Amino acid sequence: MTQPGETSGYALGDHLRAIQRHTRKGMIDWVVANRGAISPEVAKRYRAQGAEPVAVDIPDLQKLGYRVVLDNLLEEHGVIRHNPKRLALLLLEEFLARPRHLRT
Numbered sequence: 221m222t223q224p225g226e227t228s229g230y231a232l233g234d235h236l237r238a239i240q241r242h243t244r245k246g247m248i249d250w251v252v253a254n255r256g257a258i259s260p261e262v263a264k265r266y267r268a269q270g271a272e273p274v275a276v277d278i279p280d281l282q283k284l285g286y287r288v289v290l291d292n293l294l295e296e297h298g299v300i301r302h303n304p305k306r307l308a309l310l311l312l313e314e315f316l317a318r319p320r321h322l323r324t
Contacts, residue, residue, distance in 0.1 A: 224270030231275040256292030289314055
């Protein structure tokens, strides 16, 4: 979710460009992002506070040189958080279980 007044209107590529300005080139080459939907009730609550979901523009991310892994990573309990178990499993499957030459 965007942070009102800080990252309003930012897509994922904008976040990564900001990180690139403060780190060494090539530090990040993979991006893990959520593709799951936010419930209408929770989205409405965030919108009322000026926050919006961060758009994941895959062509822009690829143009920036990132490889993208998408999964349903949300957990909702009145607020939105990454589901830590799902995220950990995804990272293990993508980056430890799969042989390096098969990673795309």
